[in-house]
Amino acid sequence: MAALATAFSTPIRAEGDLARGAQAARTCMACHSFAPGRHMTGPSLAGVWRRRAGSADGFARYSDALKRSGLVWDKWNLDAWLKSPAALVPGNAMGFPGIAEPRTRADLVAYLEAVSTGRVTVPDRGLPNPKELDAASRVTAIRYCGDAYRVTTADRKTHTFWEFNLRFKTDGSVDGPPAGKPVLIGAGMQGDRAAVVFARPEEILTFIQRQCP
Numbered sequence: 008m009a010a011l012a013t014a015f016s017t018p019i020r021a022e023g024d025l026a027r028g029a030q031a032a033r034t035c036m037a038c039h040s041f042a043p044g045r046h047m048t049g050p051s052l053a054g055v056w057r058r059r060a061g062s063a064d065g066f067a068r069y070s071d072a073l074k075r076s077g078l079v080w081d082k083w084n085l086d087a088w089l090k091s092p093a094a095l096v097p098g099n100a101m102g103f104p105g106i107a108e109p110r111t112r113a114d115l116v117a118y119l120e121a122v123s124t125g126r127v128t129v130p131d132r133g134l135p136n137p138k139e140l141d142a143a144s145r146v147t148a149i150r151y152c153g154d155a156y157r158v159t160t161a162d163r164k165t166h167t168f169w170e171f172n173l174r175f176k177t178d179g180s181v182d183g184p185p186a187g188k189p190v191l192i193g194a195g196m197q198g199d200r201a202a203v204v205f206a207r208p209e210e211i212l213t214f215i216q217r218q219c220p
C-alpha cells in the first residue's frame with residue numbers, strides 16, 4: 008500500500024485522481040478483471056481505452072445492444088456509461104445501476120485510462136488459477152450419501168458438505184482445471200461451503216459416486 012500511495016500521490020490528470028479511482032474500481036472487480044483475456048461476468052477491461060464497445064477478444068456474452076452501439080470507449084462515452092449504462096445503451100447486459108457522483112466517475116475514467124495504457128499495473132485479483140492449486144485442492148473422489156457429499160482430495164483428506172452447500176462449476180477456459188482433474192475451492196474459508204470446479208460439464212456425473220461410508 009505504501010508504494011501505491013507514493014505512486015498515486017500526485018494526480019496524473021487534472022480531471023481524475025488515480026488513488027481514488029483504484030478505490031472506486033473495487034466495485035467493478037466483482038465482475039471485471041484487468042488481466043488481458045480474463046473474462047468474468049463482464050469482459051476483461053484490459054485495453055478498453057479507445058476500444059470499440061463490445062469487441063474484447065474471446066468474450067462471447069456481449070448483448071446485441073452493446074455490440075451494435077457503435078461506441079468507442081473514450082472519456083466522454085465511459086463517463087456516460089458509468090453514469091447510467093441503461094441510459095447510454097438501452098438493453099445492455101451490465102447489471103450495474105451507475106454512479107451519480109461526477110467526481111467518482113472522473114476518478115474511475117482516469118484509472119481506466121491509466122491501467123489500459125499500462126501506466127499503472129494492477130495485481131490480478133481474479134479467480135484463483137486452478138492449475139496452481141496444491142494437493143489439498145485436487146479432488147480425487149466425490150461420494151454422495153443421504154444429504155451429503157464427501158469430497159476426497161489428493162492430500163488424502165475427506166471433507167463432508169451438506170449437499171445444498173457444495174456447488175459444482177465448470178471452467179473451460181485456459182485458466183480452468185485440466186480435463187478429468189477437478190479442484191475444490193473455498194473449503195478452507197468458511198468451512199461449510201465450497202465449490203468443485205470441473206473442466207467440462209460431462210465430468211460431473213461420472214465423477215460423483217453414490218456410496219455410503
Ligand code: HEC
Pocket residue numbers: 031032034035036037038039048049050052055059060061062063068069070072073074080088089098099100101102103115
Ligand atoms: C454485476 C456485474 C458488473 C459490474 C459490477 C460492472 N460491470 Fe461492467 N460489464 C458487465 C457486463 C456483463 C458487461 C457487458 C455488457 C453488455 O454486453 O451489454 C460490462 C461491460 C462493461 C464495459 C464495456 C466493455 C467493452 O468491452 O465494451 C465497460 C467499460 C465496463 N463494463 C466498465 C465497468 C466499470 C468501470 C465498472 C465499475 C464501476 C463495472 N463495469 C461494473 C458487468 C459488470
